[in-house]
Amino acid sequence: MKKSILSLAAAALLAGCSLAPVYQQPAAPVAASWPAGDAYKPAPAAAEPRKVADIAWRDYFADERLRQVIALALANNRDLRVSALNIEKARAQYGIEQAALLPKVSATVSQNATRTPGTMRPDGEPAVSRQYSGGLGVAAYELDFFGKLRSLSEAGLQQYLGTEEARRAQQISLVAEVANAYLTLIADQQRLGLAASTLKSQQISFELSKRRFAAGATSGLDMYESQSSVEAARNDMAVYTAQVALDQNALTLLVGGAVPAALLPSGQFDAVSRLAAIPAELPSAVLQQRPDVLEAERTLRAANANIGAARAAFFPSISLTASAGSASSSLSGLFKGGSSTWSFLPQLNLPIFDGGVNRANLNIAKTERDIAVARYEKAIQSAFREVADALAQRGTLDERLASQQALAEASAKSFAIHEARYQKGAESYLNALVSQRALYSAQQGLISARLSQASNAVTLYKVLGGGWQPDA
Template identity: 60%
Template sequence: MRVPMTPLSVRVRSLVVALSAATLGACSMIPAYERPAAPVPASFPQAAPAEASAATQQAEAIAWRDYFADARLREVIALALQNNRDLRVAALNIERARAQYGIQRADLFPTITAGGGQSAQRVPGDLNSSGESVVSRQYSANLGFAAYELDFFGRVRSLEEQALQVYLGTEEARRSAQISLVAEVANAWLRLAADRERLALARSTFETRQKSFELTQRSFDAGAVSALDLRQAETLLQTARADAARYAALVAQDENALALVVGAGVSAELLPQGLDAAIASVAVLPAGVPSEVLTRRPDVVQAEYALRAANASIGAARAAFFPSITLTATVGTASASLDGLFESGSRAWSFMPQIRIPIFEAGRLQASLDVAEIQRDITIAQYEKAIQSAFREVADALADRATLAEQLDARRKLVEATQKSFELSEARYKGGVDSYLNLLDAQRSLYAAELELISVRLSDATNRVALYKALGGGWQ
């Protein structure tokens, strides 16, 4: 059923509409915003200009579920996004900033309250002309607002704009935190795969050297080799044994680190099975990319929102130099008896406008404006530094990537060469042509080359993740 509007409610609504219109039409003291020029070159070193458009599209369009091909890695990342405490704090910070923005925005409108009350007073007879004590009562019911500021010079609106920019920046902070988390999980997963392969290599080498040592021991017992040969074989055996124990500890630590960043236990089915499969799960981005793409990175966008917030605070500081007008108004009814509260003729109202004009503040207002402007300059420097840091991250990733292919090729050929060298040394030793010491040196070189190849393969995979992160991928 539609409730008819009373003359009282019509007046209140008209007053609120008029005040809101006056506020929304207020002038703004916020300086015109201009994005600072990026203090970096237009393109990155080691970047191919012909591939720029493709790289930009990939950096912004590829979601992490599409970038990482391994289903186990994708599930681990999903677990981290659900359980990681740092990301949870970032999400809660967004909710807090949204609530704070709602509080600040509410100041643009009057706060309407309704109230009712009774007052009773007894006057003794010796204070009354009639000589008898008198009890007086008054009942009232009213609707109104208190201390509502008419924002003619945009002070409240400037503060509302500042709160809005802080809220938007907090949202970008969450996106930046997600990018970092996705990259951290991927790198932890890849390190675990690499250390598992190192452990397998160390154990395999230990078993091979164990057999070699036992053979050397029998040859020593038969007087065919010297004690030096025996001790050299034992040295290699114990080195492989120590490496196996060390890599077993690293694998356990990698699993603990992965569980920490995920925020929950990771089942064995989701752990990497081999480094080759783990590397194949990470896509390769084109090398060409313009530095303009950095302005769309969430952390850089967050810095720009902080700059906009600082710009809005200048508007609030400027508006403080001008008069402020506040209104307090109520309309309602009043009566000496409760049953007469809503009778004809009981209407009551009050209207109390106040104006405050700053005349002498001992430099306080100017100092507040100076602080706001200096803070704006500081935020500009922070924004420029955010772009420079992002530029360096991409440039470093591209610099590593420019030589990784050559490093991988060289390390693979080195392993092949040391493998052949070991086979030749073994054949020469068995033929009595070469010494046992040369055979042991060939074993050491082969083992070291295989370990270095694992390290370079891991660097290749983590470089892909680093470039994906540096270009702003992973927030979708």
């Protein structure tokens, strides 16, 4: 142990570097490519593949209203504002660490007045003596032979850069949250519209069943079954009316203020769901460019630098205190010829016995580095899982949407037939009611499928690290 530390010290003195170990990026603990299988439908290759991080969010989202809402959120969201302030705090902290590399020079002007009582003087008269001094001084400036201060400065730099990555990661999340909240509001607007049209249709059928019951053409069962469908539609109207209001409140919170009415969606997916294509065949190595993964790596680099500071504590430290100036018994004589003064106080601190504190601090630094490695690897694994999940969804959404569309069309035809037979008196309202409920369920499922497809595109953009550029 002593030989290795002495070797490191000699290298530091000769090369002028710190005692921190050479940083090596850990190997990514994930496969080089994404999972394959029935759920992962291969996407067509892009003509000019590029990283998703290169696609600005303004280019990815086609709807101008949504782009304006996202811009409002980036300007006003309080969580993002806190992240920006954390960057300022980390920048100031790094400035403190970096300042330790330079001597602190201060200028002082002082007066020392002393009164001597007459009982202590030969002439029995009290006297006041004064001494004036002024000059420049350097206090306890440590010569960084073993890189302790450079290591601490490097750790501060990495922590500062880590806060910048954290803000970028939060910006990606905010863009995705706003887009998904916007899409959810559209879906609930469509569900509300569907409930309203269903209620209108059921009210017409209910009025018909009441007239038939009054005329004695049908039993009361048809009338009550028709009434039950009306009340169910009324209930859904109330539910989705409240849900649309809740969606707008959620969007307001994300934006950080009221969203202008002109920017709210009009209940259509078409414009909003036109998104830029995600490049195909991207390697899993792109995850190492995700801001949250880069943040974990910055933390690892800081922990690596702290090992250098802990190692340097085993070696002597030299600090210098010096001053130069002028001293005089009168203020008018200050800075005149012959009044110059100076002092020089070098101090060598040689650790001999500390009860194992330095060794324990070094072990702590190494353990923190190992913890940072594990967290970095976990960040990559979590990112890989998020992308794999999004790809699995994307590979099956087209089939799901197509089947749901076909189901809704078939249910509509079935309901039309049963409705026509009921109005002609060929069958009871029960068959038409069952068919209508199946149609309603299929139409609800179709809205959910369209929402899932649009949300998946937003999620895939987010988990691949898109939309964080400062000029985006």
